[in-house]
Amino acid sequence: xxxxxxxxxxxxxxxxxxxxxxxxxxxxxxxxxxxxxxxxxxxxxxxxxxxxxxxxxxxxxxxxxxxxxxxxxxxxxxxxxxxxxxxxxxxxxxxxxxxxxxxxxxxxxxxxxxxxxxxxxxxxxxxxxxxxxxxxxxxxxxxxxxxxxxxxxxxxxxxxxxxxxxxxxxxxxxxxxxxxxxxxxxxxxxxxxxxxxxxxxxxxxxxxxxxxxxxxxxxxxxxxxxxxxxxxxxxxxxxxxxxxxxxxxxxxxxxxxxxxxx
Ligand code: AP5
Numbered sequence: 001x002x003x004x005x006x007x008x009x010x011x012x013x014x015x016x017x018x019x020x021x022x023x024x025x026x027x028x029x030x031x032x033x034x035x036x037x038x039x040x041x042x043x044x045x046x047x048x049x050x051x052x053x054x055x056x057x058x059x060x061x062x063x064x065x066x067x068x069x070x071x072x073x074x075x076x077x078x079x080x081x082x083x084x085x086x087x088x089x090x091x092x093x094x095x096x097x098x099x100x101x102x103x104x105x106x107x108x109x110x111x112x113x114x115x116x117x118x119x120x121x122x123x124x125x126x127x128x129x130x131x132x133x134x135x136x137x138x139x140x141x142x143x144x145x146x147x148x149x150x151x152x153x154x155x156x157x158x159x160x161x162x163x164x165x166x167x168x169x170x171x172x173x174x175x176x177x178x179x180x181x182x183x184x185x186x187x188x189x190x191x192x193x194x195x196x197x198x199x200x201x202x203x204x205x206x207x208x209x210x211x212x213x214x215x216x217x218x219x220x221x222x223x224x225x226x227x228x229x230x231x232x233x234x235x236x237x238x239x240x241x242x243x244x245x246x247x248x249x250x251x252x253x254x255x256x257x258x259x260x261x262x
Contacts, residue, residue: 006018007056009103011061013102013103025053028053028109028112030107032118032119033115033143034142034215035147037156037203040233041116043233044143044236045058047237048240052114054113055111057103058116059116059117059120061166077095077098080095086193087199088206089206093121093124107131119214120210121211121214125214141223141224141225142225143227146226146229153200161191164185165182165185165187167185169182
């Protein structure tokens, strides 16, 4: 099964309904993707979306989409959020939670969801638990991607992103066929503003202080699934699918996984 999800509602706001109904999935997966900046969460989310049919929901993508709006189209909170992001700091919880609450319908998507970059603080994780309870939903697992810091820094330094369709490449690990040009849409490949060394340093410090404690939070809830995020994206995907399959051994049939081979 290959699914192409439409993330209109998530990226453009609640007034834009999702135009693609989820594919015929055996069961929806509701997952959180945790891990340091650059560990490969976005890359895995894209691969998992194709395999599981769940929507890839990234708070970072919402902020990057907002960057393309004219200044008069952005709310003051969003303008402030973009400045935090440029520096590598976290956007304040209140702004992030408002954005997520506005898009709560995405959490109810029949195909499930992959939350990438949210939650990022314990306060956000507690708010997500409350939001899911209100919606009578529960997380299936929290995937915690792990990689030594020097490899993460190398991944961020070589990352290039398409200005058009947002596809992600790496100058050596995952190069485009033609240098600087997106294979998928022909758009120009650029380096993200927050991948500059000074922003990366701040992002790593913020991660250690604010986001790393989330692993304990989710371990206590019995949801944490550690996954080694190397050496190649396909290997990480295989380990992730195997880990989900073994978690699903409690009577539920993981047809959406077993029907496919990695
Ligand atoms: P966000 O967009 O969430 O960024 P991030 O968490 O810093 O993660 P990245 O997108 O940088 O990395 P990734 O793990 O997705 O790696 P990727 O797959 O691209 O957030 C950005 C900013 O927004 C934050 O700093 C903050 O300001 C704000 N923000 C967002 N959410 C927020 C929230 N909830 N609260 C507060 N603020 C928030 O991979 C990286 C590179 O490695 C690529 O080049 C890829 O090709 C390569 N690669 C991937 N996997 C592999 C592999 N297995 N082997 C070799 N290379 C690989």
